[in-house]
Amino acid sequence: MLATTGLGIIRGERAVFTDIDLAVEPGEAVVLRGPNGAGKSTLLRILAGLLSPTVGRVTWDGAAIADDREAHGRRLRYAGHGDALKLALTAFDNLAFWARFEGTPVEAVDDALDRLGLGALGMLPAGVMSAGQKRRLGLARLALAPRPLWLLDEPTVSLDAASVDLLAGMIWDHRAAGGMVVVATHDGLSLPNARTFVLEKAA
C-alpha cells in the first residue's frame, strides 16, 4: 500500500504544494486533478521516487521508499510526458529492450503490442509513427508484466477515442488484479469507482 504523509515540495523557491496526505489501496484508482501548475506532475514524480519531497515522506507498506529506491522502482511503472522511444528502432525492438531491461521474457512483447492495437506496426520504426501511435507504444510497457503501482501523467494526450477506451480497459483489468493507479489528467478518462484528488493552485 502506497501512502504519503505531510508531503510538501518547494521548487524555484516557491511551495508547489504542502501537506499532501494520500493513501492508495490495492485495487484503487486515484485521479489527480487541478489547474495547470498545481503540481500533479510533481507529485507523480515524487511517488515514483524521481524527485525528493522537501518535507514529508512516501511509504510503501509502511517503509519509506527513499530507503530502497531500487525495490520501489521494481514495483511501479511510470509513464511521464516523454514516450521513452528510440525513433531509429522499430516498435518491436523498442519494447523488447524494455522487456529485457526489466527481466520480462521477450515473448510478452507481441502480446503487449497487440493489446494496444499496434500488432501490425511492430516492424515500423518508431520515428515515422504519429503522435498517438507513439503514445500507445509508450503505454504498451504497462502490458509487459504486472507491477502493482501505475503512475500515469496525462496518458490520454493525443489518443483517439478508441485508444482511450482501450487504456481505460487496461486500467480496469489492472485494478481487478489488485493493482493501484494514480493518474493525472485533465480530460475525460472515465475510471469507474475512482477517487478524485484535487490539487489546488498554491497561493
Add this chain to the structure above:
Amino acid sequence: MLATTGLGIIRGERAVFTDIDLAVEPGEAVVLRGPNGAGKSTLLRILAGLLSPTVGRVTWDGAAIADDREAHGRRLRYAGHGDALKLALTAFDNLAFWARFEGTPVEAVDDALDRLGLGALGMLPAGVMSAGQKRRLGLARLALAPRPLWLLDEPTVSLDAASVDLLAGMIWDHRAAGGMVVVATHDGLSLPNARTFVLEKAA
C-alpha cells in the same frame, strides 16, 4: 478563403490521405477528427505551407499558396505540437520576440498574456512553468495581432478546464471578426457551429 482540391500526400512511400477537398469560409471553424495516424497533423502542416502535398493544391482566394509562401505565412498562425518557447527567457520576452519577429507592436504582449491568464507569470522563465502553463504561453501568440487563418494542432493538450473555455472564447471572438480556424483535436473542445471533417485511416 482557404480551399484545397484533390489533396493527397505520400509519406514514407505510403499514401497518408488522398483526395481531400476542404473549403473554409471566413467566420467558419473546421474541426479535424480521426484516429491516430489518420493524417490530421500532416494536413495542418500542408495548410500552413510547411509541407508540400504530393498531389493537389491549396489555394487562398483562388491563388495557390505555393506561389507565394511568404504572403501565406503572413496571414496565418500555426500552433503545432511544440510550444516554440525558449526556456531561458521569461514569458514576456518569449512573446515579445514573436511580436517583433512579425512586426506587431510589443505593447500587445501584455494584453496577450493577460488574455491567457498568464499576466502574473510574465517575469517567470518559461523553463519552470508547468506543461499547461507553457501551452498557454504558446497559445498567447494567437492574441498578438489578428490574422485571418488559425491552424491549431491539438491545442487543448495539457490545458485545464478553465483554459479550454478560454481558448474556446478566443476562437469564438476570432470567428466573430471574420477569422477562420482549422483545429485538430481528440477531446471535447466544443466550438459552436463548427464543421467536423473526419479523416479516415488510409487504406
Add this chain to the structure above:
Amino acid sequence: MDAVATFLAMGGYAGFVWPSFALTFAVMIGLAVASRRALRKAQRQLELLEQSRPARRARPGKAA
C-alpha cells in the same frame, strides 16, 4: 619457371606492384559483389512481397 619467377618478382618491386593490383581488384570486386547482392536481395524481397500481398505480418526486419 624462371620466366614466371622473374615475372612474379617484378624487378624487385613485387611487394608494391602486387598489393596494388590486389587491392584494386579486391575493392572493385567487392563493390561489384556487394551491389549484385543488394540487387538480388531486393529482387527476392519484391517477389516475396508480390506473392504474399495479403499475408498477415510482413516482417522483413526479422528475416534479415
Add this chain to the structure above:
Amino acid sequence: MLTRLANPTRFLRLADRLLPWLGGLTVLAFIAGTVWGLGYAPADYQQGDTVRIMFVHVPAAWLAMFGYSFMAIASFVGLVWKHPLADVAAKAAAPLGAGFCLVALVTGSLWGQPMWGTWWVWDARLTSMLVLFFLYVGYIALWSAIDEPERASKAAAILALVGAVNVPIVKFSVDWWSTLHQPSSVMRLDGPTIDPSILWPLLVNAIAFQLYFVTVLLWRMKAELIGRRVRALTLGLAAREA
C-alpha cells in the same frame, strides 16, 4: 532521351537489355588491359617495374574525379528538373567514386614508397585527393543518416553542389599552399612524356574502369529502385493492417 528514361520501369528494361553486354565488355577490357600492362608493357628505365602500378593508379584517380563530377551533375539535374532517376544515380555513384578514390590513394602510396621513399607526402595533388575522399565519406554518411529517401536525396544533392563549388577552391588552395612550402621537392608527376607502349595499355585499362563504373552503377540503381518499391510495399502493408 532524358524524359523517356524518366520512367523508372522503362529505365529498368533498358538497363536489363544493356547490362549483359556491358558486363562482358568490362571483363574483356580488364583482361586485355591487365595482361598487356603487367606482361607486355616495358618496364620504365627509371622506375623499373613499379611503373606498372600506373595501370591501376591513374584510371582509378581519373574515375574518382569523374565520379564526383557525375554526382554533382546528377544532383543538379535532380534538384532543378526533379528528374526521378537523378538522385538514384547520384546515390549509386557515391560508393563507387569513394572506392576508386581509396584505390588511387593506396596505390599511389604503394608507388610512393619505392619512388619517393615514403608512403605519404603532403603534396598538393595527394592532399586534394584526400579531401575528395572525405567529401565522399560525408556524402555517404548524410544519405545513411536520413531515413526518408525524398528528404535524403534533396539534402545530399545540396551537399554535393556545395561541395562542387568548393572542390575547385580546395584544389586551388592546396596547389598554392604546397608549392609555397615545398617548391618541387618531391618528384614532379608530369615527367617525361609517356611512351606509346605504356600509353595504350593505360588507355585500355581506363576504358575498362569506365565500363566497370557504368555496369556497377546500373546494378546499384536497379537495386535502389527495387528497394524503394519494397519499402513502399512493406510500409503500405503494415499500415493496412493497423
Add this chain to the structure above:
Amino acid sequence: MSAFLALLRRDLRLAFAQGGSVGLVIGFFVIAATLFPLASGPERAELARVAPAVIWIGALLATLLSLDRLFQADLEDGSLDLLLVGGTPSSVVVLAKCLAHWLSTGLPLVLVSPLLGLLLGLDPVGIVMLVKTLLLGTPTLSLIGAVGAGLTVGVRRAGILIAVLILPLYVPVLIFGAGAVDLAALGLDTGPSLALLGAVLLVSLPVGTLGAAAALRLAVL
C-alpha cells in the same frame, strides 16, 4: 528587417544568457589550444612554429562544437516551424542566425586569440596577422557551417555528422588563414592570402545562406 533584428537580438541574448555559449566557446578554445603544448612538450621555438596551426584548428573546432545547436534547438521546441512560416524569407532567417552565431562565437574567438598567440610564443607580427586572418575567416566558418547544420537538423548524432560534412569544406580557409600567419612570420607578402580569404568569404555568403535556407526547408518537411 524588423524580423531580422528581432531574431538576431534573441539569439544573442540566448547566447550571452546564463548558461549561454559565449563563455564556453572561449573556454573550449583556450583549453584546446593549451592542451597542445601539454601533449607535445614545451619547446618554445617549435611551439611558435606550429602556433598558427594550433590556434586556427582550435578556432575551427570551437566553431564546430557550437554549430550543432544552431538550428537544432529551434527545431526541437517548434520555433523553426514558426520562423519559416512567419512570412519572412528563409534566407533572412538563416542570415540573422549566422550573424548571431558569428557574433557569439567567431568574434569572441578573435578577441582572445592574441592571448593564445602570446601563450604559444608567437611574435607581435604573427599575432597581428592571426587576428586579421581570424577576422576574415571566422565568418566563413559560420556560413559554411550553417549549411552543415541545416542539412543535419533533426538527424540523430547531428554533432559529429556536421563535423564530417563540413571539415573538408573548411580546408581552404584553414590553409589561407594559417598560411598567412606563417608567411608573416617569415616576413613574406601576405596580401594574396588575405585577398583569397576575402574571396572565399564572398563566395560563401550566397552559397552558405542559400544552401542553408534550402536545407532548412527540407528539414521541416
Add this chain to the structure above:
Amino acid sequence: MSAFLALLRRDLRLAFAQGGSVGLVIGFFVIAATLFPLASGPERAELARVAPAVIWIGALLATLLSLDRLFQADLEDGSLDLLLVGGTPSSVVVLAKCLAHWLSTGLPLVLVSPLLGLLLGLDPVGIVMLVKTLLLGTPTLSLIGAVGAGLTVGVRRAGILIAVLILPLYVPVLIFGAGAVDLAALGLDTGPSLALLGAVLLVSLPVGTLGAAAALRLAVL
C-alpha cells in the same frame, strides 16, 4: 545483469545502426588529424615530432564530440527516467552506457590510429606505442567523460560545457599517453608511463561510474 546486457546491446545497436555514430567518429578523427598538416605545412620531420600530440588530441576531441549525447538523448525522450526508476542500480546503468560508448567510439579510434600515424610520418615503434597508449587511455576518456555528460545533462549547450568541464580532467591521460609515444620514439623506457595510464584507468573506473550515477540522479530530480 540482464539489464546491463540489454542496455549495452541497445546502445551498441543505436551506435552501429544506419546513421549511427561509429563511422562518423572515425571520420571526424581522421579529418581532424589530417587538418593539422594542412594548417602547419607539410614538412615531414616536424610533423612526426608533433604527430603523437595531434593524434591524441584528435582522439580526445572525437570522444568529446560524441559524449554530449551519452545521456542527453535518453533524457529528452524520457528514457532516462525509466532507466533510473526501473529497479536497476544507477551505477549499472552508467557502466553499461560507458562500455557501449567505448566500444562504439574508443575502440574504433584505436583501430584506425595506425593509419593516421602513417600519414603523419610516425615510425613503426611509435605506431605500436600509440596503439598501446590509446588502448589504455580511451576507456578512461569515456569514464571521465560520463561524469561530465551526467553533470550537464538537461543543460542547454551541454556539448561545449562538457568540453570545458572535462578537458582539464583529461590532461593526465593526454600527458602520459602522448608522452609515452614520444619516449618510445626516442628509444627511452615507457614502462612508467604505461603503468600510470593503467593506474588512472583503475581509479577512474569507480570514480567515473559512481560520479556519473550520482550526477544523473541529480539531473532527473
